[in-house]
Amino acid sequence: IVTMEDLMQRLERAVTRMEEISVTMQASSNMLNGNCVNGVDGGESVSVEVFDVLLKGPLSDYLNCSRAIGSEVEKHAEMVNEALQTQRQFLQMASTHQEPAQMELQDLLKPISDHIQEIQNFRERNRGSSLFNHLSAVSESIPALGWVAVSQKPGPYVKEMNDAATFYTNRVLKDYKEIDRRHVDWVHAYLSIWTEMQSFIKQHHTTGLAWSKTGQAASTKPDFSPFYDGPIAPVSLLDSSPPPSAPSVFTDDDSKPQTGSATPEHSALFAQLNQGMDITKGLKHVSDEQKTHKNPNLRSQASPIKTKDPQHASTPKAAAQKRLPLLELEGKKWRVENFEQKHDLVIEETELKQVVYVFGCSNSTLQVKGKINSIIVDNCKKLGLVFENAVGIVEIINSRSIQLQVLGVVPTISINKTEGCQVYLSKAALNCDIVSAKSSEMNILIPAGDDDYREFPVPEQFKTVWDGSRLVTEPTEIAG
Structure with a gap:
């Protein structure tokens, strides 16, 4: 209609x-x-x-x-x-x-x-x-x-x-x-x-x-007055807290890029x-008298070892305070963050519209009871997750050494950018789709009797061949 x-x-x-x-x-x-x-x-x-x-x-x-x-x-x-x-x-x-x-x-x-x-x-x-x-x-x-x-x-x-x-x-x-x-x-x-x-x-x-072939060279920062008369969305007052640092796209920056991107x-x-030949302008000229291969006497001179002052040895990362652990319901989202060595985490009162977001936890275990919409595990290591039912996706991303156990049903499990993931499926969850990308050491365990499982590795290596009309890709194993 x-x-x-x-x-x-x-x-x-x-x-x-x-x-x-x-x-x-x-x-x-x-x-x-x-x-x-x-x-x-x-x-x-x-x-x-x-x-x-x-x-x-x-x-x-x-x-x-x-x-x-x-x-x-x-x-x-x-x-x-x-x-x-x-x-x-x-x-x-x-x-x-x-x-x-x-x-x-x-x-x-x-x-x-x-x-x-x-x-x-x-x-x-x-x-x-x-x-x-x-x-x-x-x-x-x-x-x-x-x-x-x-x-x-x-x-x-x-x-x-x-x-x-x-x-x-x-x-x-x-x-x-x-x-x-x-x-x-x-x-x-x-x-x-x-x-x-x-x-x-x-x-x-x-x-x-x-660029234009005529006119003056653009040597100063222009006054960006509004040229465009189309629809412009209003500017929102975003969070005033300082955002995490990110490297500049166009300017030099010694800071490291954010993990995962x-x-x-x-x-x-x-x-x-794009600097072309200008990229060498920052190199310092070394005269023949300073080259060790032309002056054997310089080879015997030991370079002085610089030591850091213990009083100034601390770095901003070392001085950063550890984030406090958090387990709370925020609107429709359960937030489970920054737990370490905590093996009794439980979410009991769940609803179908709620989601669970687990971030920055290590050496911990979380149990989710009831039926939940979806679960995301992000940037965790050595985490055990046990849940009953999920109507949406359960996603593991940017993590290491994760053990996931399904007691009921789940339609899709996604594993991305993760090293080491053990997935224990229930009999009711055998029809779920398991999608993986940029991950390694993944194993799916299928129930085979009373409290017994059979382990099947997820392929990490693939072979692609041209069959005359299209590319055919299939999993392969390293021989030997």
Whole structure:
């Protein structure tokens, strides 16, 4: 049955598409008639006009879908909107200025870098959210905005970041495909942003960001006044507490990237490689008199050993206070965090709509009674988890040495980025799907009598062959 609301949504999409086509045709006409050359005449450059199509189309759809879901997803979308508006302003500047020196370029790119860090830090601050997969999809792919610092072929770089998002959007589709259409529309809208971004780059910036050939060099940080007159989401007052540190995407940073996410480090690597021959400018010249292979006398001189002052030996990590253990019900979410050497943890009064989030626990055991919606075990080691029934997914991620026992039923068990996982299934749970990725030492134990189990290892190695028409992948074992 087609409702009036469905018809209205279709009509809005059709009108939006017609507007996009009109903008694109007008941009092409301006280019052919010579009315706009790099935006110098006061109008927008062709590439910026096409970028506006992306903002008014896929980005606008994504913002609407995020507002329909609300909560952390809506706040995250506001940050993404601000980041793309900033990139739009940067592209407008590039269309009217010549490319600056490397140091000035890093300063100009810093606002985009700050947006990327803010978006990723928001995900880290909300690891216990029931919408964590939504936040992860955005956080893992948002470094795609760093394409402006990628020379040669930035398009494939954006595609790589988009592929990182699909790992989590597939989970969203699996969880909500049959129960809530809003989340399915959200996935399609978000992924379309990066699909359109690839098309935009291929059309206007195939071999890297195209700077203007005329005008002054961009040597100072521009005044980012609002160029775009499209919908802009209001800025939320987020948590004022200092977020966890994250490496800059474009600037040098000696801090290590956050565990479990290689995208900031990847982007920083691109920025370093793009220096070209300038990357050697920081090396110190060594004269012939200082080279040991030309001066044998220098070989006998022992290098002085630097010792640290015991009074200054402490590091920020050592000085950091240990987080307090926590077991409490927060809304619909049970939070079990930071327990060590605790083997009597029990959650008894559960409801079907509740979820359990276990984080940072070690050498502990948790029992969950009753029927629960889903369970997530994140960043734990040597943890034993026993539960009765789960109607959704039970997920193990970024963990080590986990023992999981199902007493009732569970439809799906997911194991990701985990070393060592023993899963004890009940007879009622033998039909569950077990999905694993980037994990090792996994074993599934099947009941075989009274209190007895048969152990089966989960394959970690696969063989792929071409059969003439398609790739065929099957598990394999190391011989010998």
